[in-house]
Amino acid sequence: MLTLEDITVTLGDFTLRADTSVPQGITAVIGPSGGGKSTLLSAIGGFAEVEGRIYVDGQDITGRQPAERPVATLFQDHNLFPHLTVAQNVGLGLVSKLTLPTGVREEVDEVLRRVGLSGMGDRKPGALSGGQQSRAALARALVQDKPVVLLDEPFAALGPALKAEMLDLARYVLAAPGRTLLMVTHDPGDAERVAEHVLLVMDGAVSGPHDRAALMADPPEALRTYLGGFE
Numbered sequence: 602m603l604t605l606e607d608i609t610v611t612l613g614d615f616t617l618r619a620d621t622s623v624p625q626g627i628t629a630v631i632g633p634s635g636g637g638k639s640t641l642l643s644a645i646g647g648f649a650e651v652e653g654r655i656y657v658d659g660q661d662i663t664g665r666q667p668a669e670r671p672v673a674t675l676f677q678d679h680n681l682f683p684h685l686t687v688a689q690n691v692g693l694g695l696v697s698k699l700t701l702p703t704g705v706r707e708e709v710d711e712v713l714r715r716v717g718l719s720g721m722g723d724r725k726p727g728a729l730s731g732g733q734q735s736r737a738a739l740a741r742a743l744v745q746d747k748p749v750v751l752l753d754e755p756f757a758a759l760g761p762a763l764k765a766e767m768l769d770l771a772r773y774v775l776a777a778p779g780r781t782l783l784m785v786t787h788d789p790g791d792a793e794r795v796a797e798h799v800l801l802v803m804d805g806a807v808s809g810p811h812d813r814a815a816l817m818a819d820p821p822e823a824l825r826t827y828l829g830g831f832e
């Protein structure tokens with residue numbers, strides 16, 4: 602459970618406000634461009650200064666540095682280091698050294714197996730396809746075993762079949778019991794495929810979590826206008 606208590610983030614002229622709790626499972630974060638979705642994730646990840654308090658499973662994490670937070674983030678550009686092997690990239694989620702101790706390497710290999718990259722640990726990211734790079738990035742988020750995972754449009758650049766595969770991997774492998782996933786997406790189809798809940802972020806205001814099926818079946822006026830662009 603992720604709790605945002607009276608959060609305010611100010612970036613120049615823009616203000617984001619949130620006061621909500623997000624349950625375990627997958628919550629899609631949707632809303633128009635510039636509404637504040639990435640700002641919300643930055644605040645949770647510790648990359649933006651906030652007023653208010655942030656709790657994960659009852660623990661106040663507000664003052665902690667990003668690396669000290671029980672939060673893993675998966676970005677669209679994957680942030681894989683091109684000069685390191687896939688195993689080293691994934692291992693960085695666990696230890697801050699490049700020669701992986703035997704136990705860590707075994708853990709990394711197991712996670713690579715779970716995301717469908719068995720035997721590819723010694724390749725560099727450049728020797729992987731786009732979809733395989735997405736899997737490697739997902740493996741790095743997975744190996745960290747954090748209770749909160751933030752996904753900032755990580756699969757937006759993939760074609761529809763590959764994206765569906767990655768969403769299923771997020772749903773069946775990353776979304777373990779007790780874990781809270783927040784996934785920013787511009788595609789309502791992504792929310793339909795994997796999310797139980799939706800946070801609506803518009804004009805700096807965060808509403809929800811809404812039940813995904815109920816919200817999509819009868820969207821409020823503002824959301825209807827936004828979704829209209831997808832019909």
Ligand SMILES: Nc1ncnc2c1ncn2[C@@H]1O[C@H](COP(=O)(O)OP(=O)(O)OP(=O)(O)O)[C@@H](O)[C@H]1O
Pocket residue numbers: 612613614615632633634635636637638639640641802
């Ligand atoms: N460092 C900054 N300084 C000032 N304003 C900023 C800064 N970063 C973002 N903003 C502004 O904050 C607002 C929210 O941006 P944010 O990236 O959170 O929106 P978003 O909903 O993720 O948009 P998109 O869907 O286009 O990615 C925008 O108006 C943006 O211009």
